[in-house]
Amino acid sequence: MVNIMVSRRPGSSLYEQVAADIRTKINSGEYAPGSRLPAENYLAGQYDVGRDTIRDAMGDLRKEGLIVSRRGYPSTVRKLPERELVKLPKGAHLVARMPTPDECHEHNVPFDGVPVLLVGDRIYAADRYEFVAE
Amino acid sequence: MVNIMVSRRPGSSLYEQVAADIRTKINSGEYAPGSRLPAENYLAGQYDVGRDTIRDAMGDLRKEGLIVSRRGYPSTVRKLPERELVKLPKGAHLVARMPTPDECHEHNVPFDGVPVLLVGDRIYAADRYEFVAE
DNA sequence: CCCAATTTGTACGTATGTATA
DNA sequence: TTATACATACGTACAAATTGG
Numbered sequence: 243m244v245n246i247m248v249s250r251r252p253g254s255s256l257y258e259q260v261a262a263d264i265r266t267k268i269n270s271g272e273y274a275p276g277s278r279l280p281a282e283n284y285l286a287g288q289y290d291v292g293r294d295t296i297r298d299a300m301g302d303l304r305k306e307g308l309i310v311s312r313r314g315y316p317s318t319v320r321k322l323p324e325r326e327l328v329k330l331p332k333g334a335h336l337v338a339r340m341p342t343p344d345e346c347h348e349h350n351v352p353f354d355g356v357p358v359l360l361v362g363d364r365i366y367a368a369d370r371y372e373f374v375a376e
Numbered sequence: 377m378v379n380i381m382v383s384r385r386p387g388s389s390l391y392e393q394v395a396a397d398i399r400t401k402i403n404s405g406e407y408a409p410g411s412r413l414p415a416e417n418y419l420a421g422q423y424d425v426g427r428d429t430i431r432d433a434m435g436d437l438r439k440e441g442l443i444v445s446r447r448g449y450p451s452t453v454r455k456l457p458e459r460e461l462v463k464l465p466k467g468a469h470l471v472a473r474m475p476t477p478d479e480c481h482e483h484n485v486p487f488d489g490v491p492v493l494l495v496g497d498r499i500y501a502a503d504r505y506e507f508v509a510e
Numbered sequence: 511c512c513c514a515a516t517t518t519g520t521a522c523g524t525a526t527g528t529a530t531a
Numbered sequence: 532t533t534a535t536a537c538a539t540a541c542g543t544a545c546a547a548a549t550t551g552g
Contacts, residue, residue, distance in 0.1 A: 255520060281536060292522050305439060305488065307474045313537050314530035325471070330464065330509035338472045338491045338502040340441045354439065357472045357491035357502065368472035368491065375464035375509035389539060415517060426541045447518050448548030
């Protein structure tokens with residue numbers, strides 16, 4: 243079976259088209275949370291593109307936090323985490339940004355797709371907490 | 377001049393070493409906010425690595441929100457934005473995550489390194505807002 | 511307004527390293 | 532140990548956007 247949903251002609255690049263297609267499959271549930279994606283080499287064959295193009299697409303999906311990749315194992319759809327509710331005391335300030343590599347290591351934040359929230363001197367991984375003003 | 381601060385031996389990969397070096401130069405002010413970085417090909421020569429290695433390093437720095445890249449022009453150190461203060465009314469809920477491509481286009485959020493904050497039915501680019509509970 | 515140089519983006523190839531199962 | 536799969540890193544070529552003359 244050949245996948246012809248990507249085209250070399252139009253406005254959008256190949257890897258963006260591939261990313262959009264996989265994104266749709268994730269959001270539709272065809273690729274369920276926690277399940278494995280096909281191997282990059284397999285996808286390269288399916289879409290009839292180079293593996294590098296698949297890797298660029300996967301890179302975008304990682305940056306969005308949609309998938310998680312690690313060496314030696316197929317990429318998986320990120321599981322929706324349980325979020326702990328944090329109460330913001332009156333006057334508390336909050337800013338969000340992407341973590342540094344040091345902060346990822348320090349606070350066990352995944353390398354890709356997960357912002358951090360700074361509240362006072364505390365730091366929270368955005369995928370494990372939500373906040374409510376009180 | 378040859379840069380010998382990267383090594384092919386130890387634990388950390390080449391592109392991570394390059395990223396760490398550039399990150400240090402940004403944080404020290406050697407690469408000031410708004411200024412241009414050297415071209416990727418130039419850096420590849422300086423560090424004596426392939427351009428792909430430089431691009432991987434730049435990719436990490438983009439994901440952290442440290443630099444901004446666009447076609448046809450050297451990457452620049454991200455300028456520290458003015459943050460508008462948003463007051464969180466009592467009971468308001470807030471979560472953070474990375475934006476989808478659609479949201480980037482819709483809300484003029486840069487493609488890389490900028491999370492979004494969801495408050496009620498509003499969406500805020502994390503680099504332009506900070507929040508305070510009241 | 512157009513042209514040319516510069517620079518990043520995209521896409522292909524190949525090979526090897528390393529973690530997982 | 533072996534096979535699988537992603538990660539790293541080199542190469543090449545061309546596309547497309549920006550800048551400046």
